[in-house]
Amino acid sequence: MTISTNPPTIILIAGHWLGAWAWDEVLEHLGSDHSRVVAMTLPGLDPEDPNRTRRTLDEQAAAVLDLMAQHGVSEEQPAVLVAHSGANxxxxxVLDRHPGLIRRMVWVDSGPLATGCAFDPDFPEGLDELPLPPVDVLANQASLEGLNAGILERFQTLAVPEPGPVLRQPVELTNDARRKVRTTLVCCSLSSTKVLELAHAGHAMFAEVAHLEHLDVLDLPTGHWPMWSRPRDLARAIQSEASRTN
Known part of the structure; x- marks a missing residue:
């Protein structure tokens, strides 16, 4: 198989409560060929979807694959997949089911999950969704470094509650080829040194990192939402990683 040397399609997926809008500032800095850069809203995070609280991880993965197909992604022309936070x-x-479609995996303040992991397996079955917490609560869960009052207000205004099934569903992974895909960790709220330390210690959220065969790490010190706190620098990092051939 020959992989094309044409610039790859870059697919941007933001984490919990966020849609394609979260990447607006990054897109401004990602160069002129926006036809090859796509920010997506996962099923369950479209406020106009009447069934959004019932959306599942399987539906989200299928939507990513559908978007890839729409943009001509194939094993000959694989994409760069950028996943922030809970988009992991x-x-x-997607990485497990179709590793050949991904030229490089870029995790933004995030990382690959191990099989059996769920974001919140104990999220009550009687609850349909998880709204964005108040700012003071959110600050205890993740770093808000670099986010001013205006950014936080926009976050609160546009955030969509996360569907319960997405929070409860564990990922089931069976294909070890996912670990062979070239991978970059963009480390923001935790340094790369700390992330690798946790990975090799077997920490549940980072254990899979220790099994990756082609791993690069990049420090971008800031809070958990670098697309708002350092959009230019994040865009440069994504563009640089997307252009790599090894």
Whole structure:
């Protein structure tokens, strides 16, 4: 098989509560050929979807694959998949099911999940969704470094509650070829040194990192939402990693 040397399609997926809009500032800095850069909203995070609270990780993974197909992604022309935060669950499923479609995996303040992991397996069955917490609560869960009052207000205004099934569903992974895909960790709220330390210690959220065969790490010190706190620098990092051939 010959892989094309044409610039790859870059697919951007933001984490919980976020849609394609979360990448607006990054897109401004990702060069002029926006036809090859696609920010997507996962099923369950479209506020106009009447069935959004019932969407699952399988539906999210299928939507990523559908988007790839729409943009001509194939094993001859694989994509660069960029997953931020909680987008790691559907991205891990895509990586497991079709590793040949991904030229490089870029995790933004995130990383691949191990099989059997769920974001919140104990999220009550009686709850349909998880709204964005108040800012003071959110600050105890993830770093808000670099986010001013205006950014936080926009976040609160546009955030869509995360569907319960997405939070509860564990990822089931069976294909070890996912570990052979070239991977970059963009480390923001935790340094790369700390992430690798946790990975080799077997920490549940980072254990899979220790099994990756082609791993690069890049430090971009800031909070958990670098697409808002350092959009230019994040765009440069994504563009640089997407252009790599090894």
């Amino acid at each position: 669950a559907p991205a891990s499923l």
